[in-house]
Amino acid sequence: MGRYALGRLLGIVPILLATSLIVFVVGYIAPGDPVQIMMGDFKDPQAEANLRRELELDLPPWERYGRFVWRAARLDFGTSYVNRGRSVGQIIRDAFPVSASIAAVTTTVALFGGVALGVISAVRRGSWVDRLARFTVLVGVSVPIFVLAAIFILTLALGLGLVPVAGWGKPENYILPCLALASRPMAFITRITRSSMIQVLTQDYVRTARAKGLAERSVITVHALKNASITITTVVGLAFGTALTGAFVVETIFNIPGMGRTAILAVLQRDYPVMQATVLTMTTCFVLVNLLVDLLYGYLNPRVRY
Amino acid sequence: MSATGASPAAVLAPEQAGVAGPVARRRAPSAWAAFARDRLALGAGVYLVGLALVAMVGPSFEPYAFDQQNLSATYQPPSAAHPLGTDNLGRDVLVRIVHGTRVSLFIGLAAQAAEVVLGLLLGSVAAYYGGRLDGIVMRTADLLLAFPPLLLAILLTGILGPSIPNIIFAIVVSGWPAMARTVRGEVLVLKTREFTEAARALGVRDSRIILRHLAPNTLHIVAVRATLGIGVVIMIEATLSFLGIGVQPPMPSLGGMISEAFKFLRSYPLQIVFPSLVLSSIVLAFNFFGEGLADSMSPWTRNR
Numbered sequence: 249m250g251r252y253a254l255g256r257l258l259g260i261v262p263i264l265l266a267t268s269l270i271v272f273v274v275g276y277i278a279p280g281d282p283v284q285i286m287m288g289d290f291k292d293p294q295a296e297a298n299l300r301r302e303l304e305l306d307l308p309p310w311e312r313y314g315r316f317v318w319r320a321a322r323l324d325f326g327t328s329y330v331n332r333g334r335s336v337g338q339i340i341r342d343a344f345p346v347s348a349s350i351a352a353v354t355t356t357v358a359l360f361g362g363v364a365l366g367v368i369s370a371v372r373r374g375s376w377v378d379r380l381a382r383f384t385v386l387v388g389v390s391v392p393i394f395v396l397a398a399i400f401i402l403t404l405a406l407g408l409g410l411v412p413v414a415g416w417g418k419p420e421n422y423i424l425p426c427l428a429l430a431s432r433p434m435a436f437i438t439r440i441t442r443s444s445m446i447q448v449l450t451q452d453y454v455r456t457a458r459a460k461g462l463a464e465r466s467v468i469t470v471h472a473l474k475n476a477s478i479t480i481t482t483v484v485g486l487a488f489g490t491a492l493t494g495a496f497v498v499e500t501i502f503n504i505p506g507m508g509r510t511a512i513l514a515v516l517q518r519d520y521p522v523m524q525a526t527v528l529t530m531t532t533c534f535v536l537v538n539l540l541v542d543l544l545y546g547y548l549n550p551r552v553r554y
Numbered sequence: 555m556s557a558t559g560a561s562p563a564a565v566l567a568p569e570q571a572g573v574a575g576p577v578a579r580r581r582a583p584s585a586w587a588a589f590a591r592d593r594l595a596l597g598a599g600v601y602l603v604g605l606a607l608v609a610m611v612g613p614s615f616e617p618y619a620f621d622q623q624n625l626s627a628t629y630q631p632p633s634a635a636h637p638l639g640t641d642n643l644g645r646d647v648l649v650r651i652v653h654g655t656r657v658s659l660f661i662g663l664a665a666q667a668a669e670v671v672l673g674l675l676l677g678s679v680a681a682y683y684g685g686r687l688d689g690i691v692m693r694t695a696d697l698l699l700a701f702p703p704l705l706l707a708i709l710l711t712g713i714l715g716p717s718i719p720n721i722i723f724a725i726v727v728s729g730w731p732a733m734a735r736t737v738r739g740e741v742l743v744l745k746t747r748e749f750t751e752a753a754r755a756l757g758v759r760d761s762r763i764i765l766r767h768l769a770p771n772t773l774h775i776v777a778v779r780a781t782l783g784i785g786v787v788i789m790i791e792a793t794l795s796f797l798g799i800g801v802q803p804p805m806p807s808l809g810g811m812i813s814e815a816f817k818f819l820r821s822y823p824l825q826i827v828f829p830s831l832v833l834s835s836i837v838l839a840f841n842f843f844g845e846g847l848a849d850s851m852s853p854w855t856r857n858r
Binding site: 275490511 | 700701704708712789796799809815816819830834837841
């Protein structure tokens with residue numbers, strides 16, 4: 249297990265290297281010269297040459313890539329092209345905790361909500377909870393996040409006045425973004441919980457547990473859910489991924505200073521260093537979470553041995 | 555040879571692909587019958603076809619241009635002149651939705667078609683030849699799958715510029731790996747089957763074995779994947795347009811219309827309703843249709 253985990257952890261390195269190469273190449277072939285963008289209408293060949301040297305844009309591409317990777321490994325991404333003087337590392341350090349906390353809350357809500365809904369709907373098939381679960385799945389899979397956000401804003405914020413429309417900094421600011429973000433991962437989790445519970449409940453050991461007179465509650469939670477949870481873990485990584493990328497939309501709508509909004513702004517303003525850093529950070533997180541889920545899967549499932 | 559993919563029988567019953575007509579033909583109707591019995595899927599299909607027809611012919615009958623502003627008739631509720639009302643610039647919402655649907659469906663179908671072709675070719679070639687080629691194709695696929703969904707599309711459209719071909723390109727780049735992986739898995743099994751062996755013994759060229767025997771036999775799975783995938787692609791396009799890096803104004807798109815309506819959510823909530831309904835219903839319909847297709851093609855659920 250330890251050796252396997254170490255091997256998998258090392259396996260991330262080539263993925264990150266390749267990601268950094270993609271990110272670098274994309275920035276390299278991008279139309280528009282950053283020096284021109286930064287200088288604007290101000291034309292001075294000497295200042296342009298200095299700036300070009302300062303940004304190391306005069307070096308050959310392979311050398312630029314080498315330096316890029318070397319600095320990225322130490323979390324140094326230079327300074328923003330648009331906000332001169334702000335280090336990209338600082339921008340990421342400010343934005344990352346915001347998105348990470350949203351993603352954590354979202355994944356937790358989706359996990360508990362989805363498992364509860366899935367278990368109850370599997371145990372009481374055809375009940376109103378079952379119908380609610382199916383509706384959740386349908387809505388979560390088909391309705392885009394921004395439409396859900398609009399529905400929540402119109403009903404909960406503007407209609408009932410329960411929560412603030414937008415803004416950031418107070419605990420209640422989490423409610424709408426996390427609700428909107430959680431719907432899609434919750435749909436995945438509900439669906440897989442329901443189907444794996446239905447499958448597990450037909451197994452012999454569940455019949456044995458019932459036959460020996462165990463309370464239904466402990467049959468479901470201890471015997472059935474514990475086995476179903478193995479399957480459920482596999483979608484948690486996916487849930488986290490959707491929470492991560494849903495952040496682009498939700499952070500834009502609710503004006504939240506996180507990674508998603510930072511990335512979109514950087515793309516729109518052609519702020520390459522910020523863009524490269526956000527993409528690399530988000531991909532690293534995604535890869536790490538998926539690795540963690542894989543390891544957890546092996547830990548939970550005694551039938552998998554590495 | 556019945557494995558051309560032209561006849562549904564070959565698609566549905568890969569194990570009979572090498573067998574002559576009658577046996578294969580007898581099983582074909584059951585899948586269609588199962589699909590026809592699935593009212594939800596059938597309804598979704600009819601809805602989508604209807605929507606596609608409206609999107610195709612609608613623009614030649616419209617009384618207003620999609621960017622025709624009328625600043626003296628802004629925020630109009632639905633009326634005879636404007637069945638779905640007008641927006642903040644007095645543009646007809648119905649006309650804009652028809653054009654937006656047209657763009658969404660076009661991008662959805664084009665990108666998904668490209669994903670299917672690329673996935674089929676790369677997946678079956680990788681599986682058939684194996685070795686280094688397989689390694690290169692599948693490692694590339696793994697790498698692209700390591701990106702969180704949507705991030706790659708945002709990066710590519712953001713850098714290359716938000717034109718429709720670039721949006722399609724970005725979606726295809728992030729979408730083909732999943733398709734290739736599915737096809738590869740299928741072909742790995744199919745290439746050990748007798749009909750492949752027989753074709754090879756007869757001296758059929760590799761390219762013909764791949765194109766006529768292996769790839770067509772994965773179509774039953776690819777078809778389901780592709781149908782479900784169109785919904786996802788349309789969602790990605792709408793999200794890109796919503797974020798301002800997809801379809802650009804003045805060209806209307808459902809995502810762009812919703813994004814614009816967000817600014818008037820407080821003062822005129824009706825503006826967001828219709829584009830949201832149409833977008834959600836399209837994705838929902840593709841999901842119903844795709845799941846119905848999956849059920850009718852799976853031997854386990856077909857007869858229920």
